[in-house]
Amino acid sequence: MTVPGLKAMKAEGRKIVMLTAYDASFAAQLESAGVDVALVGDSLGMVVQGRSSTLPVTIDDMVYHTAAVARGLSATLLVADLPFMSDRDVPTALDSAARLVAQGGAAMVKIEGAGRVCTVIAALAERDIPVCGHLGLTPQSVNRLGGYKVQGKTEAAAEQLFADAQAVEAAGADLLVLECVPSSLAARITAALSIPVIGIGAGIGCDGQVLVVYDMLGLTPGKRPKFSKDFLAGRDAISAAIAAYADDVREKRFPGPEHSFS
Template sequence: MYNARPGETESPVTVPSLRQRKARGEKLSMLTCYDASFAARLESGGVELILVGDSLGMVVQGHRHTLGVSVDDMVYHCAAVSRGARRPLLVADMPFQTAASRERALDAAVRLQAEGNAAMVKLEGAGHVLDAIRYLVERDIPVCAHLGLTPQSVHKFGGFRLQGREASAAEALREQARAVQDAGAELLVLECVPSPLAAEITAELAIPTIGIGAGPGCDGQVLVLHDVLGVTPGRRPRFVRDFLQEGGSVEGAVRAYVAAVRDGSFPDAEHSFA
């Protein structure tokens, strides 16, 4: 049971409420997080969803990609984040190849929920992953799907590249989106997808879509917290905006991001792909 802290007035975000928010046209804001202190700032800043992303392999551990992140890593960081924030819905990435079999997926998801306190797990891709999605959903584990640029497939794609630009690729992505919804996913992240395609998929699906480099037509947006704060080394991706300059503080940056997502001013054309 959720016991409100002193001064808390809002109920926690739940999985069933996601579709309700989509139906009401309410934009969803999501940010990544990896520890309790930043989780508290995200909660006070008003985000609805926190993603403990395997992006920690890059922004926390300093690797070039996410492939080396382990289930132990994810459980540790999920548990830390859950101690810092209780109202946002906590979503945890399933590490590379944990969906290789449905049994392996179940073992990882159970740990992320039981030890890491995640409310939902996120799996990249479709194809054989659909079996894992169904298997988890049948066992009452909520699933967020992830299509488009899936970072765990970075070697297959030959880098972090825009997906779904050609007509055949766009139709394949539409089919995958329908398939993950039919398999039972309650949320879908679309990454580095042309804005018109992401908007079409969003309109077709009953479940909410969360975009990252997928334009303003999605039901919500997600960014890596380190990108929002402008502290990620190297070149900033096109779809990222430095909100720390606007907000003046960590919590101010979070509030500025949430406000921009809710009023539709982020992402604009400058931060999207045509």
């Protein structure tokens, strides 16, 4: 999979399947199941390191896991998160992204937010580092947001989110993740943008879907998020669960209304 390949999928109306991975063995499982995009998410701070937020994750952590995942892949597009504060200004963000690409083997970096973040997105894009934006529930902003909650619920918040999505695309992003936003708003943003939009808790109207792999295998301790689904339940192998997820996304069977916000 390539960056132009993702754009072609949007143009052809083929759903993009994205899933997180944190090590080489899971990466190989994703690749065998035909997942299009592997994301080394800073969610690793919670599901691998056992922390209560993504804020303590460092660029060293991200480079380590990205390199491990890269060794398990040959054809899957590899995206890595810029962790908290590793993108705080243009020079720092360029250094961080360069490490994820050159040492980690990422083809694309993901960055949370809009506003002044757009300057950073533009600087990365100018250096031909493909960028994935991330809007809606941005976990690195948990302290400002006051928790992990659905975003864009009021008319004003929805309009701000719509404008932010357009600004992220205009800054040069090649992909956008929308997390925990009402399905109708996500569908509206997806239709308005020319870059592919990947949803998590954003309904069926996006160009593709992403989940945290341990959530969709029922491994993450505690309550499963509403937007996720245990694909291992009733199946006898992790490979079968990942293949079922890929199939359900492509056939528009996942997410259902029960995994989405109205």
